[in-house]
Amino acid sequence: MAIIEISCAEVWREISNYLDGEISAELRERMAAHFKVCAHCTAVLEGTQNVVGLVGDGRVFQVPEGFSKRLYEKIHTR
């Protein structure tokens, strides 16, 4: 069965849901077909995936030095 084409604008709208697997199998297939032929949308997808991976890395938000110790003391002296 032929895959119905999808526009770049439609792809952009769904990129985030695509990454989270929050779309129908049919739409996923249409988007995957689009990525194969559209360098721009592929760049958007890969870039978005890249930054999502970066912000989700535990090294980005680290508690300040001594945070835990100060917290321990606070809980014990309340």
Add this chain to the structure above:
Amino acid sequence: MTEPRFTAIEAGLIERARGGDPDAFYELLRPYERMVYATAISVLKNPADAEEVSQEAILKAFTGFKSFRAEARFSTWLVQITYNEARMRLRKARPHLYESLDERSESEDGSISPRDFADWQPIPSELLEKEELRQAVHDAINSLSPTYREVLVLRDVQHLSIKETTTILGISETNAKTRLHRARLQLRDALAPGLDGCWVRGEPYRKVRAW
């Protein structure tokens, strides 16, 4: 039958913490310290305020631990308390700014045109060892509007589910998804000047293109 949410050890700690045992509460809390801090700093942006609010939120959680219901997730409950504390702090500090942002209309259909960075070179996550890149990611997150930032932090930084995110923020699933989508694309745009390879080459973070 729902699956038990807690291990026997955690259940024991919860029981002791309910009775006011600070050691038990501290032990229960330790895996979530970073989560609490990340939540606070995502609202307040400033490390000193974030630590203060984190500690206040945790103390509040300890004092009110009797109201913690075992069917809730401890992480969600803690993050919710921290959000409330952080927002209250922000409201006190900058009431006008806070109100105007809080009441932004939600006429969001998600249509957004990402900029064309065709020669995209991914930033390898190992580079997060560099303070400079961590700072750039912080700056990019801070450049988002609060409504986008909070969804992004819960979903992509804290790895909470859509359901947990909507519970904490009190917004609909559609809104959460739309905001997350916009936040991610804006984040990509914000980090893009450093994405054409300057990280990989070890060059300082700078705007390397004309935009």
